[in-house]
Amino acid sequence: MKRMAEVGWRSRAAKVLPRGMYGHQAVQGLPSNYPQFYSRAEGCKVWDLDGKEYIDLLCGYGPNILGYGDQVVEEAAAEQAKERDTATGPATVMVELAEKLVSLTPGADWAMFAKNGNDSTQLAVTIARAATGRKKVLVQPQGYHGASPVWTPGRPGVLASDHAHQVGYVYNQLSSLMEAATSCEDDLAAVIVSAFDYRYSRNLELPTEEFAKGVRDLCDRTGALLIVDDVRAGFRLGLGGSWHALHGIEADLICYSKAISNGHALSALVGSKRCRDHGAEKVFATGSFWFSSAAQAAALATIVQLEKRNAIEQMMTSGRLLTEGLRSQAQSLGLEVIISGPPTMPFLTFVGDTPMDRPRAATFCETACRHGVLLHPHHNWFVSLAHTSIEVELCLAATQKAMMEVKRVHYG
Amino acid sequence: MKRMAEVGWRSRAAKVLPRGMYGHQAVQGLPSNYPQFYSRAEGCKVWDLDGKEYIDLLCGYGPNILGYGDQVVEEAAAEQAKERDTATGPATVMVELAEKLVSLTPGADWAMFAKNGNDSTQLAVTIARAATGRKKVLVQPQGYHGASPVWTPGRPGVLASDHAHQVGYVYNQLSSLMEAATSCEDDLAAVIVSAFDYRYSRNLELPTEEFAKGVRDLCDRTGALLIVDDVRAGFRLGLGGSWHALHGIEADLICYSKAISNGHALSALVGSKRCRDHGAEKVFATGSFWFSSAAQAAALATIVQLEKRNAIEQMMTSGRLLTEGLRSQAQSLGLEVIISGPPTMPFLTFVGDTPMDRPRAATFCETACRHGVLLHPHHNWFVSLAHTSIEVELCLAATQKAMMEVKRVHYG
Numbered sequence: 162m163k164r165m166a167e168v169g170w171r172s173r174a175a176k177v178l179p180r181g182m183y184g185h186q187a188v189q190g191l192p193s194n195y196p197q198f199y200s201r202a203e204g205c206k207v208w209d210l211d212g213k214e215y216i217d218l219l220c221g222y223g224p225n226i227l228g229y230g231d232q233v234v235e236e237a238a239a240e241q242a243k244e245r246d247t248a249t250g251p252a253t254v255m256v257e258l259a260e261k262l263v264s265l266t267p268g269a270d271w272a273m274f275a276k277n278g279n280d281s282t283q284l285a286v287t288i289a290r291a292a293t294g295r296k297k298v299l300v301q302p303q304g305y306h307g308a309s310p311v312w313t314p315g316r317p318g319v320l321a322s323d324h325a326h327q328v329g330y331v332y333n334q335l336s337s338l339m340e341a342a343t344s345c346e347d348d349l350a351a352v353i354v355s356a357f358d359y360r361y362s363r364n365l366e367l368p369t370e371e372f373a374k375g376v377r378d379l380c381d382r383t384g385a386l387l388i389v390d391d392v393r394a395g396f397r398l399g400l401g402g403s404w405h406a407l408h409g410i411e412a413d414l415i416c417y418s419k420a421i422s423n424g425h426a427l428s429a430l431v432g433s434k435r436c437r438d439h440g441a442e443k444v445f446a447t448g449s450f451w452f453s454s455a456a457q458a459a460a461l462a463t464i465v466q467l468e469k470r471n472a473i474e475q476m477m478t479s480g481r482l483l484t485e486g487l488r489s490q491a492q493s494l495g496l497e498v499i500i501s502g503p504p505t506m507p508f509l510t511f512v513g514d515t516p517m518d519r520p521r522a523a524t525f526c527e528t529a530c531r532h533g534v535l536l537h538p539h540h541n542w543f544v545s546l547a548h549t550s551i552e553v554e555l556c557l558a559a560t561q562k563a564m565m566e567v568k569r570v571h572y573g
Numbered sequence: 574m575k576r577m578a579e580v581g582w583r584s585r586a587a588k589v590l591p592r593g594m595y596g597h598q599a600v601q602g603l604p605s606n607y608p609q610f611y612s613r614a615e616g617c618k619v620w621d622l623d624g625k626e627y628i629d630l631l632c633g634y635g636p637n638i639l640g641y642g643d644q645v646v647e648e649a650a651a652e653q654a655k656e657r658d659t660a661t662g663p664a665t666v667m668v669e670l671a672e673k674l675v676s677l678t679p680g681a682d683w684a685m686f687a688k689n690g691n692d693s694t695q696l697a698v699t700i701a702r703a704a705t706g707r708k709k710v711l712v713q714p715q716g717y718h719g720a721s722p723v724w725t726p727g728r729p730g731v732l733a734s735d736h737a738h739q740v741g742y743v744y745n746q747l748s749s750l751m752e753a754a755t756s757c758e759d760d761l762a763a764v765i766v767s768a769f770d771y772r773y774s775r776n777l778e779l780p781t782e783e784f785a786k787g788v789r790d791l792c793d794r795t796g797a798l799l800i801v802d803d804v805r806a807g808f809r810l811g812l813g814g815s816w817h818a819l820h821g822i823e824a825d826l827i828c829y830s831k832a833i834s835n836g837h838a839l840s841a842l843v844g845s846k847r848c849r850d851h852g853a854e855k856v857f858a859t860g861s862f863w864f865s866s867a868a869q870a871a872a873l874a875t876i877v878q879l880e881k882r883n884a885i886e887q888m889m890t891s892g893r894l895l896t897e898g899l900r901s902q903a904q905s906l907g908l909e910v911i912i913s914g915p916p917t918m919p920f921l922t923f924v925g926d927t928p929m930d931r932p933r934a935a936t937f938c939e940t941a942c943r944h945g946v947l948l949h950p951h952h953n954w955f956v957s958l959a960h961t962s963i964e965v966e967l968c969l970a971a972t973q974k975a976m977m978e979v980k981r982v983h984y985g
Contacts, residue, residue: 170665170668173668173672174667174668174671176672177668177671177672177675177682177683177684178667178668178671178683178684178685179683179685179849179853179854180854182663183685183853183858183859184857184858184859184860184863184864185859186661186662186663186859186864188662196662197662197663198662198663198664198665199657199660199661199662199663199664200656200657200664200665201656201657202656202657202658202660202661203657207657207660207661207662210665217660217661219661220661221659221660221661221861222661222861223861224659224861224862225659225660229657229660230654230655230657230658235654239651242642242647243642244612244613244614245611245612245613245614245615245619245641245642246614246642246836246837247633247636247637247836247837247838248611248614248619248629248633248637248641248836249598249611249614249619249629249631249632249633249634249947250598250600250608250609250610250611250619251594251598251609251610251611252610252611252612253582253610253612253622255586255590256582256585256586256589256590259586259589259590260585260588260589263589270589271589271590271591272589272590273590273591273595275689276688276689276838276862277687277688277689277692277860277861277862278860278861279860280689283721283722286730287722287729287730287731288730289730290729290730290731290732291729291730292730296732307860308857308858308859308860309695309721310695310699313857316856316857317699317702317703317851317855317856317857318698318699318700318701318702318703318704318852318855318856319699319702319857320702320708320737320738322734322737322738323737325732325734325735325737326732326734392861418861419861424658424659424660424865425658425659425862426659426688426838426861426862426865426868437591439729440730441591441595442591442592442595443729443730444728444729444730445596445720445725445728445729445731446595446596446720447595447596447597447598447720448596448689448690448691448719448720449633449634449635449636449689449690449804449830449831449838450636450688450689450837450838451596452596452598453836453838456838535661
């Protein structure tokens with residue numbers, strides 16, 4: 162009588178939710194032992210409906226950065242909500258949060274808030290077009306900047322016109338960027354870059370210094386604006402923007418979401434003076450819950466805690482412990498693996514698997530899941546501050562078994 | 574030393590927020606005595622930073638339906654958040670909420686959740702295009718379906734290509750709809766309609782039965798899908814969709830947000846079987862916080878409370894008391910006014926004012942605000958369940974003074 166609750170809820174879900182579940186939290190692409198539903202989350206752990214406990218290295222696909230249910234953040238949000246949350250005008254915490262982001266971000270002048278990462282990436286493009294009076298935007302095909310049709314070419318219901326005036330480039334390939342820019346002539350409004358290259362199921366690639374500086378130079382030379390999509394990576398590489406942490410680059414527009422409020426629904430756009438008067442001050446931007454205070458209070462508390470608890474360094478240490486452990490496990494078993502990405506957002510693939518077909522990774526993740534650790538065979542993982550060396554060691558105990566299972570099944 | 578706190582915070586906001594505040598909650602278009610910030614909200618009241626209390630007939634521009642900080646809803650949200658909110662998979666409350674919406678909505682088969690009203694309107698169009706394999710969508714120009722470029726032609730940074738394959742019609746004018754449909758030939762994917770015509774600063778217009786039935790017939794005849802944008806009106810005309818409440822129409826896709834969670838950030842899309850297999854089951858739709866549980870628990874509690882407390886009827890009664898009071902005040906002073914919209918979302922204009930220039934309404938609203946009642950000269954108002962006859966009488970005491978001031982200033 163295993164997993165009775167999970168089975169029952171999946172069957173109810175199948176009736177009233179498309180495909181039983183949609184989007185990035187649907188488990189269809191994951192090994193069959195992954196739970197679709199979780200009843201509880203705390204620190205770096207989650208529990209499924211049948212009471213099984215997992216160390217969660219997916220962190221809600223990013224939002225969990227201090228630990229699920231972090232007490233300081235939850236108290237800040239609850240206290241704000243007790244006074245007011247969504248009302249007919251904002252609370253002062255909106256100003257404090259904007260001040261905090263501006264003060265943390267080199268080159269920043271203003272901030273705006275929304276709900277989805279997609280809101281901030283789309284708004285960034287609109288602001289860039291308003292500020293420059295130009296149309297073209299350089300984008301990385303198969304890069305991910307949100308779920309709206311603008312960013313998801315080739316999906317059902319999405320039209321070619323949804324990507325009008327977008328021109329593709331190859332991440333970390335400056336020549337392709339220059340070629341794309343040249344094709345735009347005098348009409349280049351912006352270049353949008355992911356904090357790093359995290360195309361689905363591919364090994365992760367950090368931006369090279371040459372590429373990052375080249376993008377900045379291109380923008381300076383042409384008057385285009387540099388948009389860094391920091392929705393996924395924000396606050397896991399640095400607190401003043403990932404490209405500043407990596408290469409000292411000041412972006413014109415930085416898009417945040419996910420980890421900014423430790424799980425509360427919020428996104429932010431932080432911008433430079435250059436795109437304020439004719440950009441941010443001119444565009445139409447609003448949403449029913451964009452001024453809600455509880456999530457803003459949660460964000461302010463999250464950022465203050467990230468500073469106070471020296472979170473980046475702590476998470477980097479845990480991430481390194483994890484990735485070094487994985488590397489040495491693979492090595493001692495003679496398994497060829499590629500561990501990519503920054504230590505706080507690592508990803509592991511097996512040589513021989515391909516992005517479209519990862520049987521070794523599936524075995525690996527399935528086994529880790531059975532032993533109480535949630536990983537992903539196609540998507541980068543996330544380390545939170547709640548993943549201390551104790552939890553990392555527990556993860557490594559599970560991955561050791563998972564590596565052995567890969568060896569047994571695929572090389573036995 | 575009036576309004577010291579407000580003045581201080583406005584000056585801080587001016588530094589770090591575009592225009593000091595952006596979007597629909599910016600007070601630039603309102604009389605100068607309106608507060609930009611509110612420190613507290615409870616029931617149907619809000620308090621500004623300097624402690625002044627207001628009866629709020631804007632309800633956060635819609636979200637407040639049971640009363641700010643409704644205890645039952647807040648407890649449901651807090652209890653859920655204590656267990657888990659944003660995690661690596663959804664909680665079971667997501668299924669329960671979908672079941673509830675489907676059971677309440679005639680013709681509904683499934684539900685999806687997102688964060689902004691705009692998410693649900695865009696998703697509805699994408700689903701319609703996927704389900705029909707067609708491109709064209711009939712829209713009401715100057716209708717409002719969200720802040721993204723797709724819905725905001727003519728705004729800075731918005732391109733003509735953002736509205737590719739949209740064809741305009743005139744609300745409540747069936748001939749214009751038919752003409753628009755004919756121009757689409759075999760490529761009509763959907764018709765999107767607002768629950769009623771609430772173009773900014775115009776007198777409100779409910780859909781006529783002829784128009785509503787005509788839209789449904791057109792869709793049935795052509796295989797296009799009927800999308801009702803119920804983001805603003807949802808749950809204030811009926812619990813099974815506004816067009817069903819008004820004219821017994823079953824839509825294919827109903828977009829909800831605003832009042833659905835009594836102020837928590839959530840939107841929903843409720844759809845028919847007709848657009849499930851090839852539409853909702855096929856499209857790519859996701860967001861970092863679309864699976865978060867606390868707002869879903871808040872929505873479930875909100876809807877149950879709306880049913881239990883007989884909210885629609887109660888709000889209608891309060892709304893009628895308000896609008897009849899306003900009408901008789903105007904009449905006895907010899908002021909010509911137009912009171913439009915449903916009783917739960919009324920709007921008042923003065924004959925002689927125009928949509929672009931409403932000096933009488935400005936005097937009216939400024940005076941009401943001075944006497945502690947928040948109205949809007951350009952945007953419809955919202956009645957909540959917390960606006961009982963006591964608060965409506967207090968509102969009417971303020972509007973009596975406001976009407977007299979209009980008479981003195983503009984007809985004195």
